Amino acid sequence: MEKLWTKQAAKYTTSNCKYSPCKLAALYAIELLHNKDEKKALQLYEELQRRKAMFYLPGETAMALNVAEQIAKL
Incomplete structure (x- = not known):
């Protein structure tokens, strides 16, 4: 995981997560x-729930919420 989650990847994901439900789901995971x-x-999941109506693509938002919920079951 350390090879995938580099400082550059973390910076990109955290700086853009407010615009993308998938990035919030990735940060949650x-x-x-x-x-x-x-x-x-939990804070990231709650943020995803709060912001779900603000994202432009409802399908992407639904998928991100589903992914987060599946991860929570692990």
């Missing part, structure tokens, strides 16, 4: 599964 930070993961 990283916090929950890789960093083992349930509190931060």
Whole structure:
């Protein structure tokens, strides 16, 4: 995971997550599964829930929410 989650990847994902539900879902997965930070993961999931009506592509938003919910079941 360390090879994939570089500083550059982290910077790109965190700087653009407010515009993309998929980036929020990815950050959620990283916090929950890789960093083992349930509190931060929950904050990201709640942000995704709060912002879901603000994203432009409803299908992308629904997919991101579904992915986050599936990850939560692991």
